Amino acid sequence: MADPTEQQERRRAFVRAYTRVQAPPGLPELRLHLGGEVTPLWQLTEAELDREGVDPPFWAFAWAGGQAVARYLLDTASEVSGLRVLDVASGSGLCALAAARAGAATVRAVDIDPFSVTAIGLNATLNDLDVQVACVDLLDDEPPDVDVVLAGDVCYERAMAQRFLAWLERASAAGARVLLGDPGRGYLPRDRLVRLAEYELPTTPEVEEAPLRVVGVYTLR
Numbered sequence: 699m700a701d702p703t704e705q706q707e708r709r710r711a712f713v714r715a716y717t718r719v720q721a722p723p724g725l726p727e728l729r730l731h732l733g734g735e736v737t738p739l740w741q742l743t744e745a746e747l748d749r750e751g752v753d754p755p756f757w758a759f760a761w762a763g764g765q766a767v768a769r770y771l772l773d774t775a776s777e778v779s780g781l782r783v784l785d786v787a788s789g790s791g792l793c794a795l796a797a798a799r800a801g802a803a804t805v806r807a808v809d810i811d812p813f814s815v816t817a818i819g820l821n822a823t824l825n826d827l828d829v830q831v832a833c834v835d836l837l838d839d840e841p842p843d844v845d846v847v848l849a850g851d852v853c854y855e856r857a858m859a860q861r862f863l864a865w866l867e868r869a870s871a872a873g874a875r876v877l878l879g880d881p882g883r884g885y886l887p888r889d890r891l892v893r894l895a896e897y898e899l900p901t902t903p904e905v906e907e908a909p910l911r912v913v914g915v916y917t918l919r
């Protein structure tokens with residue numbers, strides 16, 4: 699088995715090699731390592747891991763829901779300023795980075811994809827921001843004691859949306875403010891949400907068909 703430090707360095711080299719540093723659409727304040735076409739990058743990930751059936755490289759793209767949460771935090775810093783923030787399903791880390799840029803006291807970003815964790819670390823360094831990162835699935839546990847939970851674009855599959863919503867509701871019941879970003883994906887439970895903001899944002903063409911999408915930022919009822 700590869701040495702963990704060596705493995706982490708290989709992943710960093712992989713992310714640097716197959717991405718380009720650029721501002722995500724609609725977020726000129728941030729810079730991210732972003733990918734080109736999805737399929738070749740996905741194939742390269744499978745080759746790197748010597749495994750088939752790995753998750754798509756979500757970490758290499760800014761998803762519309764995350765773009766909206768990040769935009770909202772950069773425009774409304776009072777939502778997170780001085781507070782403890784958790785970004786679940788962080789992907790590239792854009793929501794976590796926006797929270798840190800908006801003055802959060804602490805920011806933790808979690809994702810289940812080890813490449814995401816690598817990318818978030820690189821993206822935090824790139825933006826000179828402090829984000830704690832972990833490769834973990836928190837959804838079977840009690841939500842941690844934080845003030846704000848961010849979730850960008852987590853309602854794109856039925857089972858996943860149900861699991862996330864149940865956990866976000868527990869976080870909310872425990873006192874956290876939940877901020878969920880979504881462009882109207884099929885499994886968004888609108889009846890359980892209150893819309894805080896809406897943006898028409900330019901999209902990442904590799905992952906969205908329309909060049910612009912209307913994206914909402916919601917909290918739980």
Ligand SMILES: C[S@@+](CC[C@H](N)C(=O)[O-])C[C@H]1O[C@@H](n2cnc3c(N)ncnc32)[C@H](O)[C@@H]1O
Nearest residue numbers: 756760761764787788789809810811835850851
């Ligand atoms: C569509 S991407 C959104 C990424 C980012 N929030 C954004 O808006 O750009 C969904 C992310 O959820 C992550 N994910 C899926 N299930 C998860 C779980 N149970 N816990 C944490 N992350 C999860 C995936 O690895 C992926 O990075």
